[in-house]
Amino acid sequence: MSLNLEHIGVRAGGRMVLSDFCLQLEEGEWMAVVGANGSGRSTLAQVAAGLLKPRRGCVTFNGIDIWSRDGKPARARLGLVMQRAEDQFLGETVYDDLAFGLRQRRVAEPEVERSVEETLGLVGFDLQEVRGRSPLGFSGGQRRRLAIAAILVLQPKVLILDEPFAGLDCQARLDMVQLLEVLHRRGEMTILSLTTDLDFVMQANRLALLIDGKILLVGHMPDFVANRTLCREAGIMLPEVIRLALGLRERGWTVPILGSVGALESAIASQWGQRKHA
Amino acid sequence: MIDFADVTYRYPDGTNALTGASVSFQSGEITAIVGPNGSGKSTMARLMMGLLLPTDGRILVDEQDTRTTPASVIRRLVGLAWQNPDNQLVCGVVEDDIAFGPENLGLTTTEIAERIDEAEDLLQLGDIRTTSIHSLSSAQKQLVAVAGAMALRPSYLILDEVTARLDPSSSHRLLDGIRVWARDHRSGVIMITHHLSEVLRADRVCRLEALPSGGRVAAFGSPDEILRDAKHDDDVALESPLYDTIFRLEQNGVHLAGVPETVDELVEQLCR
Ligand SMILES: Nc1ncnc2c1ncn2[C@@H]1O[C@H](COP(=O)(O)OP(=O)(O)OP(=O)(O)O)[C@@H](O)[C@H]1O
Ligand SMILES: Nc1ncnc2c1ncn2[C@@H]1O[C@H](COP(=O)(O)OP(=O)(O)OP(=O)(O)O)[C@@H](O)[C@H]1O
Ligand SMILES: [Mg+2]
Ligand SMILES: [Mg+2]
Numbered sequence: 001m002s003l004n005l006e007h008i009g010v011r012a013g014g015r016m017v018l019s020d021f022c023l024q025l026e027e028g029e030w031m032a033v034v035g036a037n038g039s040g041r042s043t044l045a046q047v048a049a050g051l052l053k054p055r056r057g058c059v060t061f062n063g064i065d066i067w068s069r070d071g072k073p074a075r076a077r078l079g080l081v082m083q084r085a086e087d088q089f090l091g092e093t094v095y096d097d098l099a100f101g102l103r104q105r106r107v108a109e110p111e112v113e114r115s116v117e118e119t120l121g122l123v124g125f126d127l128q129e130v131r132g133r134s135p136l137g138f139s140g141g142q143r144r145r146l147a148i149a150a151i152l153v154l155q156p157k158v159l160i161l162d163e164p165f166a167g168l169d170c171q172a173r174l175d176m177v178q179l180l181e182v183l184h185r186r187g188e189m190t191i192l193s194l195t196t197d198l199d200f201v202m203q204a205n206r207l208a209l210l211i212d213g214k215i216l217l218v219g220h221m222p223d224f225v226a227n228r229t230l231c232r233e234a235g236i237m238l239p240e241v242i243r244l245a246l247g248l249r250e251r252g253w254t255v256p257i258l259g260s261v262g263a264l265e266s267a268i269a270s271q272w273g274q275r276k277h278a
Numbered sequence: 279m280i281d282f283a284d285v286t287y288r289y290p291d292g293t294n295a296l297t298g299a300s301v302s303f304q305s306g307e308i309t310a311i312v313g314p315n316g317s318g319k320s321t322m323a324r325l326m327m328g329l330l331l332p333t334d335g336r337i338l339v340d341e342q343d344t345r346t347t348p349a350s351v352i353r354r355l356v357g358l359a360w361q362n363p364d365n366q367l368v369c370g371v372v373e374d375d376i377a378f379g380p381e382n383l384g385l386t387t388t389e390i391a392e393r394i395d396e397a398e399d400l401l402q403l404g405d406i407r408t409t410s411i412h413s414l415s416s417a418q419k420q421l422v423a424v425a426g427a428m429a430l431r432p433s434y435l436i437l438d439e440v441t442a443r444l445d446p447s448s449s450h451r452l453l454d455g456i457r458v459w460a461r462d463h464r465s466g467v468i469m470i471t472h473h474l475s476e477v478l479r480a481d482r483v484c485r486l487e488a489l490p491s492g493g494r495v496a497a498f499g500s501p502d503e504i505l506r507d508a509k510h511d512d513d514v515a516l517e518s519p520l521y522d523t524i525f526r527l528e529q530n531g532v533h534l535a536g537v538p539e540t541v542d543e544l545v546e547q548l549c550r
Pocket of ligand 2: 290322
């Protein structure tokens with residue numbers, strides 16, 4: 001049971017954006033792909049979500065080729081939150097926008113309303129307050145939350161998020177991470193998130209580094225720390241606190257790199273005191 | 279100077295976006311506008327440009343009231359690079375797109391070429407100069423949109439979250455370019471952002487808060503002042519993991535000489 005991208009080739013603008021690209025998502029896992037601008041994240045997201053048919057290779061979901069004759073139901077289980085929320089809005093009002101896909105699935109209206117209300121609640125909106133407003137009449141960060149709700153309401157099995165945190169304020173980012181954690185922990189959803197940095201992806205089960213359309217590293221934070229030169233060359237920054245620990249180590253401090261933030265801070269505080277006295 | 283005097287804005291559907299904002303933005307300074315989602319930052323930008331007119335209060339751009347001055351006059355003074363560059367890019371190849379605005383100003387070919395060169399140079403767009411817009415990645419589009427806004431040489435340039443979808447190296451390229459541009463032309467830059475590191479490099483910070491009655495200016499001052507009151511206020515929406523660490527270190531007796539802007543600076547200060 002998984003989403004499988006096998007030997008994918010996608011061409012655009014006269015060059016291969018993804019070539020011989022392979023990635024396997026296990027059911028219930030959260031994989032975070034990090035890649036610099038132009039590395040191919042959005043292309044990968046669209047291929048994985050069944051919105052872009054690759055020129056070469058094969059995408060299977062639970063063993064079914066999503067582009068085969070029987071692939072349509074499989075594609076319907078994949079949901080993509082696009083990089084630009086505006087590209088995704090389909091309804092004149094928030095309610096119609098969220099109801100759109102459910103109505104297409106011929107869900108009865110009272111059930112539609114219940115789902116829409118519940119899902120808006122997950123991203124911090126009250127249906128009665130926003131029901132009749134146009135999705136375009138919201139601020140940048142609010143639109144992103146609406147766009148996520150519009151996909152969640154369809155209860156995808158695989159949730160693909162292209163830059164889910166861009167434009168969100170700090171609290172909204174934390175809320176979003178928490179929401180993804182809940183969805184993921186409940187085991188109802190497999191998540192593929194695509195970002196340009198390693199902050200806010202600590203909760204993912206696996207991290208992958210995308211460089212020029214190729215996955216060059218799959219693993220966990222320690223693997224990224226060990227391969228920090230590769231990351232730097234790819235334009236990917238390690239999380240700030242890890243860079244702080246690494247920087248201090250280079251200057252002769254004894255501080256933990258991958259421990260808790262609290263452990264790092266107390267190590268810094270005690271050594272700072274000692275250094276002042278010396 | 280762009281001067282807001284007790285400005286309130288309510289959208290036609292009744293949404294309160296901004297209430298009683300009195301604040302001024304100086305030319306020759308970089309002012310950051312910060313605040314949580316929905317606190318009225320983009321609305322303030324639209325008001326400065328005369329795209330929206332205040333429901334109450336008034337805005338003067340270099341002494342000219344946006345309510346009574348023709349929009350074309352205001353738009354020569356105030357330029358904007360959008361939160362979403364696709365709203366702004368026209369078509370064709372990169373250099374044609376950048377030239378589009380200056381051509382409409384009726385400049386000579388030499389002047390136009392000079393402005394394109396300057397923008398492309400500052401933002402290092404040389405390698406995509408003749409690439410067509412539709413084949414650019416979103417980050418490249420964002421850089422081109424800013425280049426187009428620069429080429430108009432407005433007295434005030436507003437940047438609405440232009441680094442939101444850029445990786446760290448593209449962000450630096452953009453911010454460094456803007457800084458040089460602002461200094462060379464003594465222009466004012468108004469930078470809307472959620473990134474603390476950008477706030478720290480501004481000359482001045484305007485912090486908004488989101489209230490049910492609309493966004494409100496909660497503080498205006500130097501980055502240091504804003505940070506200091508941020509420590510006592512959970513609602514600033516500006517935390518970053520690094521600054522949380524700095525605050526906690528200070529509480530544990532680690533007193534730094536100043537507020538470091540980067541991880542490297544923090545390491546330097548700790549080692550001093
Ligand atoms: N339709 C297209 N025509 C030409 N080139 C394209 C097209 N779509 C994508 N590309 C190129 O393919 C590369 C990968 O694009 P993609 O949008 O997948 O990258 P990304 O990692 O999502 O980038 P961004 O950080 O800009 O969102 C980029 O260099 C882009 O210029
Ligand atoms: N076109 C519109 N019609 C109605 N209400 C709007 C419109 N645009 C924005 N609003 C509302 O006005 C308020 C301020 O929005 P604004 O876009 O100025 O916020 P912002 O500070 O830029 O937020 P963000 O960080 O999310 O971009 C929000 O409550 C928003 O929902
Ligand atoms: Mg992309
Ligand atoms: Mg905004």
